[in-house]
Amino acid sequence: MTETATDPTGPVLAADGLPLKRSLRRALRAQKLRALMLIAPLLIFILVTFIAPIADMLFRSVENEIVADTLPRTARAIQDYDPDLGGMPSDKVLAAFTYDLVAADERKQHTRLGSRLNYEYSGISSLFRKTGRRVDDFGETYRDQFAAVDPAWEEPATWIALMADPDWVAEYRAWTAAGDAAKAARRDFAQAQPLFRLRDGVEDILPETASAYAEFARIVQVEDGDDPAAEGPWAPVYLALYRDLLHVGPGAIAQLGPEAEAMLDAAHDAVEDFAPVDLSGLYLKADKDWADPGVWGTIKAFSPAYTPGYFLNAVDLQLTPGGVAAQPEDRQIYIMLFERTLFMSLMIMGSCVLLGYPIAYLLSNLPLRTSNLLMILVLLPFWTSLLVRTSAWKVLLQQQGVINDVLVWLGIVSNSGRLILINNQTGTIIAMTHILLPFMILPLYSVMKTIPPTYVRAAKSLGATNWTAFWRVYFPQSVPGIGAGCILVFILAIGYYITPELVGGTNGTFISNRIAYHISSSLNWGLAAALGSILLAVVLILYWAYDKLVGIDNVSLG
Amino acid sequence: MTIRHLLSATALAALPAGFAFAEDLPPCEGCADSLTVVSWGGAYQTSQQKAYSEPYAEMTGTGFTWDESSNEAVAKLRAMNEAGNVTWDLVDVEGPDSQRLCDEGLAMEVDLDEMLAPGADGTPASEDFGDSVINDCFVPQIVFSTTFGYRTDVAAWNGKEPENLCALFDTETFPGKRSLEKRPKKNLEWALLCDGVTKDELYDVLDTPEGVDRALAKLDTIKDDVIWWSAGAETPQRLADGEVVIGSTYNGRLFSLIVEQKQPVKMLWDWQVFDYDGWIIPADLPEDRLNRVMHFLHFATDTQRLADQAKYISYGPSRASSQPLVSTHAELGIEMAPFMPTNPENQKNYLVNNIEWWADNQDDVEAKFQAWLAR
Numbered sequence: 059m060t061e062t063a064t065d066p067t068g069p070v071l072a073a074d075g076l077p078l079k080r081s082l083r084r085a086l087r088a089q090k091l092r093a094l095m096l097i098a099p100l101l102i103f104i105l106v107t108f109i110a111p112i113a114d115m116l117f118r119s120v121e122n123e124i125v126a127d128t129l130p131r132t133a134r135a136i137q138d139y140d141p142d143l144g145g146m147p148s149d150k151v152l153a154a155f156t157y158d159l160v161a162a163d164e165r166k167q168h169t170r171l172g173s174r175l176n177y178e179y180s181g182i183s184s185l186f187r188k189t190g191r192r193v194d195d196f197g198e199t200y201r202d203q204f205a206a207v208d209p210a211w212e213e214p215a216t217w218i219a220l221m222a223d224p225d226w227v228a229e230y231r232a233w234t235a236a237g238d239a240a241k242a243a244r245r246d247f248a249q250a251q252p253l254f255r256l257r258d259g260v261e262d263i264l265p266e267t268a269s270a271y272a273e274f275a276r277i278v279q280v281e282d283g284d285d286p287a288a289e290g291p292w293a294p295v296y297l298a299l300y301r302d303l304l305h306v307g308p309g310a311i312a313q314l315g316p317e318a319e320a321m322l323d324a325a326h327d328a329v330e331d332f333a334p335v336d337l338s339g340l341y342l343k344a345d346k347d348w349a350d351p352g353v354w355g356t357i358k359a360f361s362p363a364y365t366p367g368y369f370l371n372a373v374d375l376q377l378t379p380g381g382v383a384a385q386p387e388d389r390q391i392y393i394m395l396f397e398r399t400l401f402m403s404l405m406i407m408g409s410c411v412l413l414g415y416p417i418a419y420l421l422s423n424l425p426l427r428t429s430n431l432l433m434i435l436v437l438l439p440f441w442t443s444l445l446v447r448t449s450a451w452k453v454l455l456q457q458q459g460v461i462n463d464v465l466v467w468l469g470i471v472s473n474s475g476r477l478i479l480i481n482n483q484t485g486t487i488i489a490m491t492h493i494l495l496p497f498m499i500l501p502l503y504s505v506m507k508t509i510p511p512t513y514v515r516a517a518k519s520l521g522a523t524n525w526t527a528f529w530r531v532y533f534p535q536s537v538p539g540i541g542a543g544c545i546l547v548f549i550l551a552i553g554y555y556i557t558p559e560l561v562g563g564t565n566g567t568f569i570s571n572r573i574a575y576h577i578s579s580s581l582n583w584g585l586a587a588a589l590g591s592i593l594l595a596v597v598l599i600l601y602w603a604y605d606k607l608v609g610i611d612n613v614s615l616g
Numbered sequence: 617m618t619i620r621h622l623l624s625a626t627a628l629a630a631l632p633a634g635f636a637f638a639e640d641l642p643p644c645e646g647c648a649d650s651l652t653v654v655s656w657g658g659a660y661q662t663s664q665q666k667a668y669s670e671p672y673a674e675m676t677g678t679g680f681t682w683d684e685s686s687n688e689a690v691a692k693l694r695a696m697n698e699a700g701n702v703t704w705d706l707v708d709v710e711g712p713d714s715q716r717l718c719d720e721g722l723a724m725e726v727d728l729d730e731m732l733a734p735g736a737d738g739t740p741a742s743e744d745f746g747d748s749v750i751n752d753c754f755v756p757q758i759v760f761s762t763t764f765g766y767r768t769d770v771a772a773w774n775g776k777e778p779e780n781l782c783a784l785f786d787t788e789t790f791p792g793k794r795s796l797e798k799r800p801k802k803n804l805e806w807a808l809l810c811d812g813v814t815k816d817e818l819y820d821v822l823d824t825p826e827g828v829d830r831a832l833a834k835l836d837t838i839k840d841d842v843i844w845w846s847a848g849a850e851t852p853q854r855l856a857d858g859e860v861v862i863g864s865t866y867n868g869r870l871f872s873l874i875v876e877q878k879q880p881v882k883m884l885w886d887w888q889v890f891d892y893d894g895w896i897i898p899a900d901l902p903e904d905r906l907n908r909v910m911h912f913l914h915f916a917t918d919t920q921r922l923a924d925q926a927k928y929i930s931y932g933p934s935r936a937s938s939q940p941l942v943s944t945h946a947e948l949g950i951e952m953a954p955f956m957p958t959n960p961e962n963q964k965n966y967l968v969n970n971i972e973w974w975a976d977n978q979d980d981v982e983a984k985f986q987a988w989l990a991r
Contacts, residue, residue, distance in 0.1 A: 169720070169721070170720050172719065180976055182976075183719065389980070389983040390987060395990075458858045458859050459857075481843050560846075563844060578688045578690070580982070
């Protein structure tokens with residue numbers, strides 16, 4: 059204090075001599091940190107269980123890396139293909155596809171990709187499955203023809219000498235030796251093997267061969283755990299060599315060193331006279347459906363790593379090679395389901411308000427003893443299993459069920475004219491209204507509890523009729539409860555799944571039933587994610603609209 | 617005295633199956649000492665426990681954990697695989713699901729002849745299983761069928777009873793509600809069969825764009841009379857309540873409705889659709905767990921064990937060599953053969969789902985079917 063008094067221009071200092079501002083900030087920061095640490099468990103929990111899955115879902119709805127990952131060369135080459143012209147793609151694309159497919163087959167990924175593309179174009183699944191079994195023979199005639207020129211072409215060592223980086227060969231030998239030594243000494247050996255590397259320059263001179271052989275060598279190493287120097291390459295590698303040699307000049311071959319030059323030169327001279335293989339013919343022989351431009355068009359349309367395809371499907375459109383088009387009319391269901399889900403959720407919300415409001419009013423105005431008893435009647439079904447309640451509605455509502463039996467017995471309906479109350483929209487609305495009713499009653503009740511009865515009495519003493527007193531004085535005070543109940547019921551209803559599935563029949567099911575189907579049966583998780591994202595967006599938009607119209611501050615849970 | 621005598625007789629009768637094999641079962645080397653098996657729950661899982669796992673556990677002391685998740689096995693296995701932590705060792709799935717798992721690389725490819733016992737008569741396993749070997753990953757177990765049950769006390773039928781499948785579409789002779797599955801599979805095939813298509817041409821017709829429309833047009837004729845089901849228990853419940861007069865479901869469900877609950881319902885085996893149910897092994901299991909699975913499978917899929925299962929549930933063993941061994945129900949004591957889908961008497965007309973066609977066209981046809989339902 060004395061210091062500040064003596065030096066009025068300097069900063070205000072705290073007791074420990076530090077500027078007051080800084081020590082205040084420090085104290086606040088510590089406090090903030092402490093507060094943050096207190097909420098950290100909740101924050102982390104929400105991040106892990108809520109934010110992360112939603113982010114993952116949004117990502118899945120556009121992610122499409124499987125095509126480019128499994129067919130990298132095809133994805134590049136097929137960009138020149140024009141499906142409108144019809145027919146098979148060029149040999150360049152087919153060759154790229156062959157290298158990709160044989161590698162995918164070895165890694166057992168081609169059927170996975172087939173299932174993925176089958177969502178977009180029916181039939182691709184079995185096309186990939188069938189052709190995958192045969193593709194490792196494609197190029198076999200070239201192997202025979204190269205072997206006729208020089209039998210050394212069938213020797214694995216020839217290929218290693220031509221393709222492999224000498225450093226890698228040395229490293230790999232050292233690694234195998236170390237592994238053998240460890241085995242002899244019965245020690246564990248966990249050192250990772252050096253992955254195959256191409257020698258310098260070969261990629262520029264023999265691009266397709268280098269790429270196909272490198273893939274082969276790595277698969278032999280990783281998938282089979284074998285030595286690439288002990289295995290002759292797949293037939294498609296010879297196809298690649300043939301195609302490369304057709305285009306390469308003799309000067310380029312010389313760069314690969316004297317040993318390779320001699321062999322390659324001989325082969326280079328011979329390839330001109332090789333009997334060429336009709337690649338399209340091989341594919342057509344494997345399956346005639348390869349002639350369908352739709353198949354190639356689909357591969358092209360879905361080759362990018364991210365695709366709008368799932369979202370388009372989710373709104374009854376489709377991504378075709380020629381751009382966005384509408385789904386055929388007999389396949390359009392999603393827009394209709396979204397509309398139905400929204401409409402029925404609103405109906406359910408409305409009937410919950412109509413039924414819940416009087417009950418909540420009664421609960422909050424009856425003497426405590428009676429209202430507690432009534433409250434138990436509200437809560438008891440709330441605590442009962444959802445499935446039990448839904449099944450109970452089946453027993454009640456079906457045509458040979460309790461309600462129809464009573465109506466027939468009372469003579470209200472004839473035996474042949476029993477009402478259809480279940481397996482349609484009526485059934486879903488009745489069962490879901492019952493199931494969601496507590497979510498309306500409870501917030502209404504807690505808001506009504508806080509409305510002082512004196513206000514209504516005051517209104518009446520000033521001459522208001524019962525109705526005016528209720529409508530002008532009581533009801534406006536209960537609106538926050540209606541708001542809270544409506545939001546709860548509507549948002550719960552829009553994502554409901556099990557009740558519509560069991561009592562909804564054909565026209566009482568929701569979009570969530572389709573989402574469940576795509577998650578658990580068709581495994582089309584991308585489409586399920588897109589449908590889910592749209593549902594999420596719709597809820598957020600409605601919430602925003604509600605906030606604008608009613609104001610979210612006017613919502614109260616009590 | 618008589619009671620004791622009886623008791624020891626039943627004890628003896630129950631023993632031999634397990635006993636004779638105790639000596640034949642080779643020791644399991646480098647094996648995990650527990651197994652997590654996924655199945656369907658209910659009576660079916662009980663039959664597996666009685667016929668397979670209980671005798672096996674008795675002989676080897678292996679601990680079994682059962683997970684009733686077969687219904688969503690494909691999705692769960694894929695999620696586990698993505699998370700890199702597959703906790704299941706052996707999964708019971710239907711044929712089409714095994715195809716999906718195999719295609720997705722989630723199930724291991726198996727060599728049946730190498731890993732399973734030959735038939736009791738020495739036939740190699742793959743031959744003994746015959747048609748039920750549907751893909752490279754599937755270890756067949758049972759044959760079940762989807763077939764029809766109808767009420768025998770419908771007054772409006774004037775004493776007539778359905779004799780063939782097409783009674784389903786004959787709403788004049790056989791008025792009343794029908795119960796069909798809310799999926800296109802099987803319904804389309806049945807519709808075409810009753811629309812004059814022969815069994816041989818069936819999938820060729822379905823493969824044309826008009827084929828599906830033709831089947832849906834046939835189903836259109838009864839659309840107003842159909843209540844659709846999505847869970848296997850719904851048709852039996854509706855038949856029992858008189859809510860429907862005829863409906864499709866799995867034959868085992870009808871067996872318990874008729875035999876155990878004694879409802880006035882009869883089975884209509886005409887054009888029953890066979891499906892296979894069996895095991896798949898998740899891909900990339902650790903070695904010790906895989907050894908245990910293989911050891912257990914060798915035991916649980918041999919001729920006697922498959923026949924034993926039929927004592928507890930009316931599903932047919934998928935080995936040909938097991939057929940003659942099918943005997944009576946373990947508790948009810950009735951002869952099981954007449955309730956088996958594989959009984960020659962019951963399979964005069966039958967269909968086997970073309971799994972490959974459905975794998976290709978499922979998504980497309982499902983969308984069409986759902987759009988049709990909603991119209």
